[in-house]
Amino acid sequence: MAHAAAATAGRAHERGLDVYTQKVGMWIFLCSEVMFFAGLIGSYIVLRFGASDAWGEPGEVLNVPVTAVNTFILICSSVTMVKAFAAAQEGDQKSIKIYTLATAALGALFLGVQGYEYTELILHSEWQGSHGFTPQAGLYGATFFTMTGFHGFHVFLGVVFLSWASIRAFRGHWGPNNYQGLEVLGLYWHFVDLVWIILFTIVYLI
Amino acid sequence: MDWSLPLNLSTQGVVIDRLFWIIAVLTGVAFILVEAGIIWFSIKYRRRDGQKAHYTHGSKKAEIIWTAVPAVILAVLGIYSGGVWADIRGASALPQDALTFNVVAKQFEWNITYPGSDGRIDTADDFVVRNQFHFPANEPVIVRLESEDVIHSFFVPELRVKQDAVPGMTIPIWFEATGTGEYQIACAELCGLGHYSMDAQVVIHDRADFDAWSAGQAAGN
Amino acid sequence: MSDHAGEHKAPNYMLIWLYLFILTVAEVGVAFLPIPKAIIVWSLLIMAFWKALLVAMYYMHMKWEPTRLRLVALAPLPAVAIMIIVIMMEYV
Amino acid sequence: MATIVAEGTGQAILEEHHPQTFLRKYMFSTDHKIIAIQFLIYTLFFLMIGGFLAIMMRYQIAWPDQTLPGGGILPESMVASGYMLPEFYNSLVTMHGSIMVFLAIMPMLVGVYANYLIPLQIGADDMAFPRLNMMSFWLMVPAGLLTLASFFVVGGAASSGWTLYAPLSARPDLSGVELGQIYWLLALVLIGLSSILGSVNYITTVINMRAPGMTWFRMPLTVWALFITAILGLLAMPVLSAAGIMLLFDQTIGTTFFLPEGGGQPLLWQHLFWFFGHPEVYILILPAMGFTSEIIAAGSRKPVFGYHAMVWAIISIAFLGFVVWGHHMFQSGMNPMLGLSFTISTLLIAVPSAIKTFNWMGTMWRGNLHFHTAMLFAVGFVAMFAIGGLSGIFMASTPVDIYIHDTYFIVAHIHYVLFGGSLFALFGAIYYWFPKMFGRMMNEKLGKVHFWLTLIFFNLVFFPMHGVGMAGMMRRIYDSSGYAHLQGIQDTNALITFAALGLYASGFLFAFNFFWSMKKGKKAEANPWNATTLEWQTPSPPMHGNWAETPVVYHGPHEFSHPDVEDKDWLAQNERPDVVSPAGGGH
Ligand code: HEA
Ligand code: HEA
Numbered sequence A: 001m002a003h004a005a006a007a008t009a010g011r012a013h014e015r016g017l018d019v020y021t022q023k024v025g026m027w028i029f030l031c032s033e034v035m036f037f038a039g040l041i042g043s044y045i046v047l048r049f050g051a052s053d054a055w056g057e058p059g060e061v062l063n064v065p066v067t068a069v070n071t072f073i074l075i076c077s078s079v080t081m082v083k084a085f086a087a088a089q090e091g092d093q094k095s096i097k098i099y100t101l102a103t104a105a106l107g108a109l110f111l112g113v114q115g116y117e118y119t120e121l122i123l124h125s126e127w128q129g130s131h132g133f134t135p136q137a138g139l140y141g142a143t144f145f146t147m148t149g150f151h152g153f154h155v156f157l158g159v160v161f162l163s164w165a166s167i168r169a170f171r172g173h174w175g176p177n178n179y180q181g182l183e184v185l186g187l188y189w190h191f192v193d194l195v196w197i198i199l200f201t202i203v204y205l206i
Numbered sequence B: 001m002d003w004s005l006p007l008n009l010s011t012q013g014v015v016i017d018r019l020f021w022i023i024a025v026l027t028g029v030a031f032i033l034v035e036a037g038i039i040w041f042s043i044k045y046r047r048r049d050g051q052k053a054h055y056t057h058g059s060k061k062a063e064i065i066w067t068a069v070p071a072v073i074l075a076v077l078g079i080y081s082g083g084v085w086a087d088i089r090g091a092s093a094l095p096q097d098a099l100t101f102n103v104v105a106k107q108f109e110w111n112i113t114y115p116g117s118d119g120r121i122d123t124a125d126d127f128v129v130r131n132q133f134h135f136p137a138n139e140p141v142i143v144r145l146e147s148e149d150v151i152h153s154f155f156v157p158e159l160r161v162k163q164d165a166v167p168g169m170t171i172p173i174w175f176e177a178t179g180t181g182e183y184q185i186a187c188a189e190l191c192g193l194g195h196y197s198m199d200a201q202v203v204i205h206d207r208a209d210f211d212a213w214s215a216g217q218a219a220g221n
Numbered sequence C: 001m002s003d004h005a006g007e008h009k010a011p012n013y014m015l016i017w018l019y020l021f022i023l024t025v026a027e028v029g030v031a032f033l034p035i036p037k038a039i040i041v042w043s044l045l046i047m048a049f050w051k052a053l054l055v056a057m058y059y060m061h062m063k064w065e066p067t068r069l070r071l072v073a074l075a076p077l078p079a080v081a082i083m084i085i086v087i088m089m090e091y092v
Numbered sequence D: 001m002a003t004i005v006a007e008g009t010g011q012a013i014l015e016e017h018h019p020q021t022f023l024r025k026y027m028f029s030t031d032h033k034i035i036a037i038q039f040l041i042y043t044l045f046f047l048m049i050g051g052f053l054a055i056m057m058r059y060q061i062a063w064p065d066q067t068l069p070g071g072g073i074l075p076e077s078m079v080a081s082g083y084m085l086p087e088f089y090n091s092l093v094t095m096h097g098s099i100m101v102f103l104a105i106m107p108m109l110v111g112v113y114a115n116y117l118i119p120l121q122i123g124a125d126d127m128a129f130p131r132l133n134m135m136s137f138w139l140m141v142p143a144g145l146l147t148l149a150s151f152f153v154v155g156g157a158a159s160s161g162w163t164l165y166a167p168l169s170a171r172p173d174l175s176g177v178e179l180g181q182i183y184w185l186l187a188l189v190l191i192g193l194s195s196i197l198g199s200v201n202y203i204t205t206v207i208n209m210r211a212p213g214m215t216w217f218r219m220p221l222t223v224w225a226l227f228i229t230a231i232l233g234l235l236a237m238p239v240l241s242a243a244g245i246m247l248l249f250d251q252t253i254g255t256t257f258f259l260p261e262g263g264g265q266p267l268l269w270q271h272l273f274w275f276f277g278h279p280e281v282y283i284l285i286l287p288a289m290g291f292t293s294e295i296i297a298a299g300s301r302k303p304v305f306g307y308h309a310m311v312w313a314i315i316s317i318a319f320l321g322f323v324v325w326g327h328h329m330f331q332s333g334m335n336p337m338l339g340l341s342f343t344i345s346t347l348l349i350a351v352p353s354a355i356k357t358f359n360w361m362g363t364m365w366r367g368n369l370h371f372h373t374a375m376l377f378a379v380g381f382v383a384m385f386a387i388g389g390l391s392g393i394f395m396a397s398t399p400v401d402i403y404i405h406d407t408y409f410i411v412a413h414i415h416y417v418l419f420g421g422s423l424f425a426l427f428g429a430i431y432y433w434f435p436k437m438f439g440r441m442m443n444e445k446l447g448k449v450h451f452w453l454t455l456i457f458f459n460l461v462f463f464p465m466h467g468v469g470m471a472g473m474m475r476r477i478y479d480s481s482g483y484a485h486l487q488g489i490q491d492t493n494a495l496i497t498f499a500a501l502g503l504y505a506s507g508f509l510f511a512f513n514f515f516w517s518m519k520k521g522k523k524a525e526a527n528p529w530n531a532t533t534l535e536w537q538t539p540s541p542p543m544h545g546n547w548a549e550t551p552v553v554y555h556g557p558h559e560f561s562h563p564d565v566e567d568k569d570w571l572a573q574n575e576r577p578d579v580v581s582p583a584g585g586g587h
């Protein structure tokens, strides 16, 4: 990322978005992510409309309290992420390290809780008289695992990138002249959080 | 091959064919306009050294004309098509109390459930015949399409009827034959390796013949 | 370098966090209230939308971005709306 | 996020002075021009494969009762005792359509030309994200390998049509195909990822990296078309990926998204597929329209007639492209109430297409037409696309579609728009930009022979298909001899097959010209067509980094035959304005 700012400035260009290229690129990429999740969520809505009897009441199978805590974890990771970015802008090296690392850790924690949730569902729950709530458990199971699974996959990628950002933080890479990488990564991370907000509501609570 | 639509034997077919030929004329005119224009320009304005092309960025007037004219034609066509479509497939187009058949598609055959002697479907005297669809001419009939496995499509060219049979759905369509004879149901949706040979016999009778045939079948059951 | 993110006073990120926290608690609470399902669903959707908006506006800095970038971000929404509405019409 | 890091100008220039290994320079290059050439070779290869599958299909259709020549070398699961098996025919149709759309035409339009032309035509030194760009090519490689491999796995290649309608595509027990289908779905996900990464790159590059003076309305129409196409891809591809993944789960882990036995919805697949699929067909035509505009302007020595209208037509086609998908589903059992709105929106989309068609003719009007091969193909495009577009009007009318849906009338439409449209324009583009890409000219004599053979054979193959469709011949059937209503068309089918052989053979004439010219062609100057856009104002082929110094743009994109310019009939976009009275940015 060292030359990112210089590179953009070095290119004589027509007035574009007045925003540096990496950030524009990330927003555009997020547009496609919106469509991807819209495909999944749209299918969920349609399938649920078509066969509403196949769905459980909130809390019937899915463990809402645990997931609420998990949601809270993800929200916390969003605030640490944005704090890391703010720290980079101010050049507060100590905070940068703490916050990037915290974000990565919270992301990993989220995945851990999700893993626990999956295991419990698959091994120890009852759904429509049969043992275990799996992706094969009708449309309810299929949509649940597909949507939360793909979200989890996005979190996983985020954790990988965040670990890389943390390593860089410890090498003193980020600072007031070099915060773009954190900002772009932050956009991705907040988007993943945002998707979760929607998923949590429609999958667990409605 | 003679560039015509095959024999038409249904009331809907009359309207469909008329619409087909209306569009053929409209698009035919557009076709000649475009192709003749291209050929003419290609010859008339071919390269001549030492002469410059006419410098212009376009003409508002011309552009408005060739936007508006197609727009109007297409709008009229759309509304007309919509009307015909509503008559054929609209929610209220399905005739009341018409003779009804269940047609169930599966790889690679058509099973037709007949209403039997009481003329009503879903009663005890219904009977099923495989790959033979008999029905009377000159009255509307309803076909309730279902499929047991994958998507098939109920296609009888002479009746100008085509409708997919989708597993998990029951789709009613109707038509009225204007003549008698023997034809074929073809399957028009790729449904597996036997798709090409998923045909069934269609026999359109007079009402009296149909009743006689139906009674004979019911007795044979 | 014409980046606006650095020009505004940083918002109080913790306050947004508190907001999100309260809304999450409220959502979980509402979901189990003994009131008609339709009311629950609509209030949940509104709260979820509100939370999403908070994240986008403050954490993703949409509030301070130039309008053109906001338009980029909003571009897929009409497509999403069309897709979902039309597919839903299968059931009316 | 490592991949989002930009490669700076500085680094690009540094690289130039390092001796590079073959691997660095041609295999894992991040130079958009090299990546474009990689895509070109890749897509031409798949064009050849896709064409070959079509020829096998045609043979079967024309002579269903005869053995397939050379079929003996194929395994028993494809050709048994000399006769092609129906399941192999279904694989051929499916993979012909899929390969042509996803591995030949789409990556050729976008992977090759968006890559090559966008930076050059807007005056940038490379893409915004060169490494992402390299990745989008290398994702296509496993996709292609999976596709080829799928023919040779147990059960054969995917065989439920390029539209992959569920439940057939999701039920190995009903289709007989398991691994082949899975391979193809995996390939599709890779292709989706590749084209999303590509789109991000193209859009960002156009938005943020235009040279000074390159305002939106001075961009060449090719850039406009590719930019809007990228937006279509960005928003449509992910939906296909999502749907494809659900289908993959139905196929492999026993979910039931599209299977009614488990409460799923077969029609949901169709909605998702066509929500992607219709924008996809415009992905396949818009860039072609862009190339055509450019080539016709240069060939006519005139500015594009109605530049602004052309831009707005592209935008409205793209926008409307998202609201017409239901026209593929008129007979699918979809709620008939939706029929009318989809008919209207579909017919509406013909209006911007009409604007474009007439504006191309307007560009030729009172021009000074130079019929080099590229120009021939571009004019051929207009003539053929109009036929395909007009046949679309028949199907857009719901009642008529009842009869012609899933008949060869549709097959005729597909090929007039995809071959007569996209591929004609692509041939034009190859002839036109070849000198820029390889620094040599293609042979004009051979090119003209190739054009006329292609035009004639193409029409002999596909025009009679309208008649075959009117006679009622269904799509995707392996043998039509069992149908009474299809008895009269067998001679036509044989004629079509002979012509298809000729068409395929002309393809090899082109291949010869292509490879021969690459080595032996006449050396090309920087601007062999005397064209105005920026890519012609730098050497052929351009150096790494594209420009000796960043160009500054003063004029609209197609200033040919400007009355104030003496002694030549063109005015490059970056020529200083003192040559003429300042031309407004909007022209
Ligand atoms: C490049 C690809 C491409 C393009 C550009 C188009 C363009 C159009 N297509 Fe096509 N279409 C396909 C590729 C394409 N299509 C494919 C691949 C399929 C089959 C998929 C499958 O099932 O496998 C298909 C199928 C298809 C169907 C479904 C048929 C069926 O399965 O039953 C329909 C129905 O409405 C349709 C309509 C149209 C229309 C109205 C246009 C319009 O955009 C055309 C507009 C252009 C013109 C009209 C010509 C120029 C205008 C004039 C000269 C002006 C004067 C005209 C008038 C006044 C009428 N197409
Ligand atoms: C762009 C897309 C494209 C192209 C170019 C073609 C080209 C051809 N197509 Fe295809 N076709 C489709 C897209 C395309 N098709 C689609 C989407 C379907 C629907 C599939 C489905 O139903 O699921 C279809 C279906 C289809 C059918 C219907 C089958 C059926 O329903 O049963 C038929 C039947 O005749 C057919 C025939 C042909 C023929 C004879 C050609 C010929 O024009 C081929 C001639 C070959 C060439 C022009 C290649 C020449 C190039 C070279 C030789 C390469 C040179 C190499 C180098 C330089 C390295 N096609």
Ligand code: CUA
Binding pocket: B105, B108, B151, B152, B153, B187, B188, B189, B190, B191, B192, B194, B195, B196, B198
């Ligand atoms: Cu049944 Cu095709």
Ligand SMILES: [Cu+2]
Binding pocket: D277, D278, D281, D324, D325, D327, D328
């Ligand atoms: Cu379409």
